[in-house]
Amino acid sequence: MQEPTNIVITGVSRGLGRALTEWFAARGHAVSGAARSRDAIKALNESPGPSGAFSELDLLDRPAVEAWAGTLTPPELLICNAGVLHPDTPFVELDAELFDHQLDVNVKGTANVLRAFLPGMMARGSGTVVVFTSGAGVRGYPEISGYCASKHALEGLCKSVAQEVPEGMAIVPYQPGVIQTEMLVGHYGERAREYPLPDQWVKSAGPALLSLGPEQNGQSLRLGE
Numbered sequence: 231m232q233e234p235t236n237i238v239i240t241g242v243s244r245g246l247g248r249a250l251t252e253w254f255a256a257r258g259h260a261v262s263g264a265a266r267s268r269d270a271i272k273a274l275n276e277s278p279g280p281s282g283a284f285s286e287l288d289l290l291d292r293p294a295v296e297a298w299a300g301t302l303t304p305p306e307l308l309i310c311n312a313g314v315l316h317p318d319t320p321f322v323e324l325d326a327e328l329f330d331h332q333l334d335v336n337v338k339g340t341a342n343v344l345r346a347f348l349p350g351m352m353a354r355g356s357g358t359v360v361v362f363t364s365g366a367g368v369r370g371y372p373e374i375s376g377y378c379a380s381k382h383a384l385e386g387l388c389k390s391v392a393q394e395v396p397e398g399m400a401i402v403p404y405q406p407g408v409i410q411t412e413m414l415v416g417h418y419g420e421r422a423r424e425y426p427l428p429d430q431w432v433k434s435a436g437p438a439l440l441s442l443g444p445e446q447n448g449q450s451l452r453l454g455e
Contacts, residue, residue, distance in 0.1 A: 264289070306358070402442055
């Protein structure tokens with residue numbers, strides 16, 4: 231299968247999104263993306279590496295997401311990476327606004343991206359959408375109920391939308407594994423040091439993501455499968 235050359239990634243300011251952006255760009259792919267951090271977006275646009283366009287964007291602002299998508303060619307590979315994880319808190323003690331925020335960013339933000347990009351990809355009849363989920367999207371864990379609920383919702387969203395796209399496309403809910411990102415360090419503390427850094431992770435994740443296609447449509451996958 232021919233590798234995609236036009237790639238769009240959300241959450242490019244740090245962690246997995248930043249590592250993927252730099253890895254794809256170093257191999258000649260045109261990468262565009264968005265994140266909320268103005269400084270990170272400015273740095274990406276001024277970098278001699280990535281060749282795409284990077285935008286400061288709140289994924290919950292649906293009109294802004296649609297306007298952003300309208301400036302880009304429908305991607306051959308769309309990676310929905312942006313997400314949040316709040317500190318461990320028992321459900322009965324969890325502030326309702328924090329619970330809602332995780333569902334809003336992780337689910338509604340991703341849905342806004344899908345709504346904005348899928349029509350162009352479907353009209354072309356090809357392309358792969360990868361939505362980063364988690365082991366928390368297929369299992370339950372204590373004290374991260376909002377995160378688990380959001381990732382379970384993404385699994386269901388992907389499997390549903392996968393049945394609505396043309397045969398030449400794929401929607402793949404994808405577990406990237408446990409990686410030592412800032413988010414994980416904030417969650418696990420020193421225990422996070424046991425896991426690979428994004429720059430190490432991307433060496434296996436990058437080729438794996440490029441290999442995905444229509445044969446994987448609707449399948450829940452995790453890195454290494």
